[in-house]
Amino acid sequence: MSMLDVSVKKLYGVGAVRASAYAKMGITTVADLISHYPRGYENRGDVRLLSETDEQTKSSVVLVVATEPRVARIKGRMTLLKFKAYDDSGTCEITYFNQDYLKSSFALGSVFRFYGRVGRTRNGYSMSSPVYEPFDEKTPLAPLVPVYPLTEGISQKQIAKDMRAAWSLASCSAESSDFLPEDILKKHSLCTRSFALRQIHSPESFALLAKAKKRLIFDELFTFALGMSLVGSKPQRGSAPRCEDTDISALEAMLPYSLTNAQKRAIADIKRDMSDSVAMNRMIIGDVGCGKTVCAAAAIYIAVKNGLQAALMAPTEILAAQHFGDLSAMLEKLGVRCALLVGSMTASQKSKVHALCASGEIDVVVGTQALISEGVSFARAGLVVADEQHRFGVGQRALLAEKSSLSHMLVMSATPIPRTLALTMYGNLDVSRIDELPPGRQRVDTFVVDESYRPRLNAFIEKQILLGGQVYIVCPAVEVSEDEEADLLMSDLDGEGAIRVTAPLKSAVGYSAELSEIFPQYKVAFLHGKMRAKEKDSIMREFSEGNINILVSTTVIEVGVNVPSACLMIVENADRFGLSQLHQLRGRVGRGVKKSYCVLVSEAVASEGKTKQRLMTMKDCYDGFEIAERDLLMRGPGDFLKGNSDDTVRQSGGVRFRLAELCVDAELLNIAFDEAKVLLNKSPELLEYPDLAKEVTRMFTLEAGTIN
Numbered sequence: 264m265s266m267l268d269v270s271v272k273k274l275y276g277v278g279a280v281r282a283s284a285y286a287k288m289g290i291t292t293v294a295d296l297i298s299h300y301p302r303g304y305e306n307r308g309d310v311r312l313l314s315e316t317d318e319q320t321k322s323s324v325v326l327v328v329a330t331e332p333r334v335a336r337i338k339g340r341m342t343l344l345k346f347k348a349y350d351d352s353g354t355c356e357i358t359y360f361n362q363d364y365l366k367s368s369f370a371l372g373s374v375f376r377f378y379g380r381v382g383r384t385r386n387g388y389s390m391s392s393p394v395y396e397p398f399d400e401k402t403p404l405a406p407l408v409p410v411y412p413l414t415e416g417i418s419q420k421q422i423a424k425d426m427r428a429a430w431s432l433a434s435c436s437a438e439s440s441d442f443l444p445e446d447i448l449k450k451h452s453l454c455t456r457s458f459a460l461r462q463i464h465s466p467e468s469f470a471l472l473a474k475a476k477k478r479l480i481f482d483e484l485f486t487f488a489l490g491m492s493l494v495g496s497k498p499q500r501g502s503a504p505r506c507e508d509t510d511i512s513a514l515e516a517m518l519p520y521s522l523t524n525a526q527k528r529a530i531a532d533i534k535r536d537m538s539d540s541v542a543m544n545r546m547i548i549g550d551v552g553c554g555k556t557v558c559a560a561a562a563i564y565i566a567v568k569n570g571l572q573a574a575l576m577a578p579t580e581i582l583a584a585q586h587f588g589d590l591s592a593m594l595e596k597l598g599v600r601c602a603l604l605v606g607s608m609t610a611s612q613k614s615k616v617h618a619l620c621a622s623g624e625i626d627v628v629v630g631t632q633a634l635i636s637e638g639v640s641f642a643r644a645g646l647v648v649a650d651e652q653h654r655f656g657v658g659q660r661a662l663l664a665e666k667s668s669l670s671h672m673l674v675m676s677a678t679p680i681p682r683t684l685a686l687t688m689y690g691n692l693d694v695s696r697i698d699e700l701p702p703g704r705q706r707v708d709t710f711v712v713d714e715s716y717r718p719r720l721n722a723f724i725e726k727q728i729l730l731g732g733q734v735y736i737v738c739p740a741v742e743v744s745e746d747e748e749a750d751l752l753m754s755d756l757d758g759e760g761a762i763r764v765t766a767p768l769k770s771a772v773g774y775s776a777e778l779s780e781i782f783p784q785y786k787v788a789f790l791h792g793k794m795r796a797k798e799k800d801s802i803m804r805e806f807s808e809g810n811i812n813i814l815v816s817t818t819v820i821e822v823g824v825n826v827p828s829a830c831l832m833i834v835e836n837a838d839r840f841g842l843s844q845l846h847q848l849r850g851r852v853g854r855g856v857k858k859s860y861c862v863l864v865s866e867a868v869a870s871e872g873k874t875k876q877r878l879m880t881m882k883d884c885y886d887g888f889e890i891a892e893r894d895l896l897m898r899g900p901g902d903f904l905k906g907n908s909d910d911t912v913r914q915s916g917g918v919r920f921r922l923a924e925l926c927v928d929a930e931l932l933n934i935a936f937d938e939a940k941v942l943l944n945k946s947p948e949l950l951e952y953p954d955l956a957k958e959v960t961r962m963f964t965l966e967a968g969t970i971n
């Protein structure tokens with residue numbers, strides 16, 4: 264569909280202003296526009312008599328204009344246009360505001376289909392500013408009218424018009440061939456893509472709409488399956504240096520605790536893998552706080568003992584710094600030389616680390632993933648460890664796979680990836696599961712509250728601080744501009760369709776200022792990803808040393824950080840976060856002896872809806888795996904696939920399905936994976952299927968684009 268890769272500006276009537284509004288929704292090309300699917304349909308084809316309508320829902324009625332429209336002037340500038348129209352069941356008074364130019368449209372005796380709410384009056388019915396379409400028996404009107412997700416500056420009418428223009432361009436396009444192989448279409452009775460696209464935008468009936476949806480959902484799932492299989496199958500098991508000496512008793516002796524059985528099992532797996540000349544390719548999955556870091560330390564220690572170098576990569580600088588601190592505390596006493604490599608270091612500091620790595624004078628380098636995968640070369644590379652692996656995007660995972668081609672690779676994930684997805688994402692990885700927490704861990708009591716609890720919540724904050732505890736408050740945004748706020752409201756409408764979050768978004772910067780006024784006696788600070796790394800570090804250090812009482816932050820603190828005296832985690836606008844993310848955040852408290860709490864604040868709690876139900880899961884579920892499974896069921900895989908989101912509130916980073924829902928479409932997902940396997944066997948690089956390859960790139964580049 265290369266003709267459709269032109270800018271939307273090429274469409275008649277689309278200028279710079281509207282194009283930039285489209286860009287806000289991620290639409291830049293005509294092809295993008297065509298894959299901007301309606302979020303619902305108005306069932307205007309269901310025409311009723313006035314007497315059959317109900318006041319609550321919008322209805323379609325076909326009426327004959329019975330009186331000449333009259334314009335009345337009210338309140339200075341305001342005008343009212345009124346006329347009567349009838350059907351067999353009664354008469355309806357129709358009103359339009361400030362649209363007197365419509366006067367000539369409604370000629371006496373002409374027939375229209377009106378769509379809107381039909382009210383009841385003393386002697387009949389009324390409609391206010393209904394949608395109107397001239398009605399003519401011979402040329403039937405569209406039965407289902409699409410309703411698109413919008414953003415400021417674009418109306419339904421405009422987008423419908425642009426969509427028509429896009430279609431006329433599409434039908435001029437010679438290459439309207441389908442990107443799915445014919446046999447797949449036949450085998451699973453799928454309609455053609457162009458038919459599906461037409462029906463999704465202007466369905467002729469519900470039955471055809473359903474057919475269209477099935478095809479488009481399959482396309483998403485198939486593209487997804489191809490992408491995942493391509494990425495997942497990349498790291499061929501290469502060879503890696505054998506580590507003969509896998510004795511870690513010296514390391515164990517230094518630990519202030521004894522390893523759990525689950526940790527011992529994971530470390531035994533690592534020893535077995537590393538003593539082989541086939542590269543280790545292992546993932547350690549375990550809930551927050553289960554103690555994965557020490558397993559990584561064991562692997563690193565083994566590598567170094569055998570004369571190899573190791574790299575540990577973390578998704579954020581804060582976490583990298585923390586790992587560096589922990590590891591060097593453990594390993595330097597054993598003669599292991601560690602170095603840190605993060606973006607905030609000066610160029611000369613960085614090049615010094617590079618040089619020491621290249622010459623082999625450093626055994627372990629700890630840093631952010633981006634920095635290590637880009638620029639470091641090793642004298643004796645042997646092991647690559649990636650922490651919080653799920654936070655890396657697909658693109659980054661591919662890079663990582665390349666980087667570690669002649670090394671052992673160990674990845675660790677704290678957000679337990681649901682079994683269903685883990686298989687598809689990491690099919691060729693060996694998995695060690697740490698299914699046991701160190702003894703004596705407490706359960707973090709969790710509450711879900713709305714705004715009316717604010718005074719009590721503030722009192723609770725104070726109480727915890729007086730008891731010597733520290734408080735995290737997580738906000739969904741750094742700073743909220745009005746524009747962004749409107750955007751977020753829109754994207755929410757699009758995403759869930761169920762709720763419109765009217766609560767203003769709390770921002771880390773703004774809310775910390777507010778809190779400083781409420782609690783002048785305490786030290787309040789904020790932290791977010793847009794701050795300079797040095798500032799972040801110093802804030803984090805101050806907090807872990809207990810000099811800050813309340814830390815207002817974005818999700819930068821989501822991964823890994825360890826502050827034992829933090830005992831209260833409050834998440835604002837909690838409905839904006841995925842459950843697994845909330846579980847991660849909750850894992851930031853309850854790390855010490857203090858009784859710890861997690862409070863989720865959301866306006867969605869006031870209404871009985873999907874969102875409330877989702878949040879309530881956190882109250883009775885403390886198992887990260889179960890939460891991840893439930894999250895997958897309720898929200899789709901976006902959260903598991905997105906890249907390092909750090910502060911990006913908009914979750915555009917990950918693969919988001921437009922139509923597919925994995926729980927509902929599980930059967931189709933399986934088919935998609937099966938077919939993807941078959942196709943990739945025939946055409947491992949998709950060279951014979953350029954359109955499909957393009958589609959895969961399109962689905963996954965959004966994410967790759969978030970590499971930082």
Ligand code: ADP
Binds near residue numbers: 549554702
């Ligand atoms: P995660 O798996 O989330 O990365 P960490 O490795 O950061 O967890 O460990 C969390 C905390 O638990 C750390 O403070 C660590 O020292 C401690 N820890 C790890 N293993 C044990 C153990 N076997 N017994 C007691 N504490 C442990």
Ligand code: MG
Binds near residue numbers: 555556650677823
């Ligand atoms: Mg960790």
